[in-house]
Amino acid sequence: MTPLHIVSNRALDVVPATMLRAPTTVVAASLHDVTRALTAQAARPPSSPIAIDLVGHSTSAHQLLRLGSTVIDALDLAVFRFFEAIGRSGILRDINAVCLRLLGCETATSACGVRTMRLLSSVLAIPVYGSRKRLSRTHHTAQGFNPIFRHVLVDATGDVPPAELT
Amino acid sequence: MHGMRWVFRATGGFVGRIESATRIAFWPDEPADHGFDPSLLIMTDLSRTPAAAALGEISFDAVEVDDCYCGPTGDLRGTTLGPRWPEIQVAGAVYLEQRFRDRLPDAIRPALPPKFMSGRAHEYTTVVYWPNADDPRAGRRYAGHHAELLEERGTLARVVVFSPGTSNSPGAQPRTLWVDLGSPDDTDAGPHSMTEIGLGRGRRSGALYLISTGIPATVLESQNAAAR
Secondary structure: OEEEEEEEOOOHHHOOHHHHOOOOEEEEOOOHHHHHHHHHHHOOOOOOOEEEEEEOOEOOOOOOEEEOOEEOOOOOHHHHHHHHHHHHHOHHHHOOEEEEEEEOOOOOOOHHHHHHHHHHHHHHOOOEEEEOOOOOHHHEEOOEEOHHHHHHEEOOOOOOOOHHHO | OOOOEEEEEEEEEEEEEEOOOOEEEEEOOOHHHHOOOHHHOEEEEOOOOHHHHHOOOOOHHHOOEOOEEEOOOOOEEEOOOOOOOOOOOOEEEEEEEHHHHHHOOOOOOOOOOOOOOOOOHHHHEEEEEOOOOOOOOOOEEEEEEEEEEEEEEOOEEEEEEEOOOOOOOOOOOOEEEEEEOOOOOOEOOOOOOOOOOOOOOOOOEEEEEEEEEEOOHHHHHHHHHHHO
16 A cells, blocks of 8 residues: 655654755645645555554644644544535545545544544545554664554554555 | 624523424423423524525524534533434433523523522523634634632732632632733634623633634534635
């Protein structure tokens, strides 16, 4: 599976420099750069299934992923509407996206984090995974999130992603 | 006061019927106690919230419930029954907007404080000031607490504050803190404030509305962008 990395411009320190230079990596200053990344991916030749990885630090109190200036909080109606529009657009099907991963520290631990994962999965119609642990640069390689740490990721029900999604 | 803010009164809620992704009917009291009586259901639309009004999806007058939102420690606050299918929870809290609540028939209007809950009415009340108003409180949410005034120095006040719902509980453990009763960063200071203590109001014990959260900045930015 090929990851599409969308890395927060405020968290460039948490991924290897080699990963940042990869053609499938986009640095995001806000949620709007997610649209840019997906559109760019859609312009590429059809690929094998991809995981969309949003990579950043999480907020200290809520453990919600921060992508540039935007906190990925699905209880924030503007954020929810953004992802709802992505789900409706069909672009995820076009690029063969099979899951969304919120790669920030403990993004699957707070009640708000879990609710966010459920709501995003509902509108995007793909599994959404978060982290139940703190993440650092060592969890990533030049190719993205290291699959040997698959057990760190869970969906909103606590299930670890199947091997084919890592 | 109409045309400036939404006042929300909390109640428990048990979902009794789901009609759409956001439209539900709920019982404010334990339904097993009245045999799941459908005549006691309250119909509401969980999408009729301040955030939806701020985004221009509904009118300000159409707000029925407060949003479900992320609390300071990642906990869920506000109307936790929602916000929408499939995340609708069978049991949780519902914050009904005052005008919507007043329009309910007496027979189904929820008790305040909620049945079997301790504390005073203002401990189950929050207020959200309308965004885009010429008011420093615009877009902000304040939560009602019961407080006792110990001393005042100008607008600064040292107060004993009880956690919501505990002010008349024997084991209550209130906190003492200084707040600026004249600052909207601390309290709902300003015209028609709902805070009852201090600032020459003559009360040393009563409601104190402390800053809580607000309508998310992303929502307000969307609203401003739409206005441009």
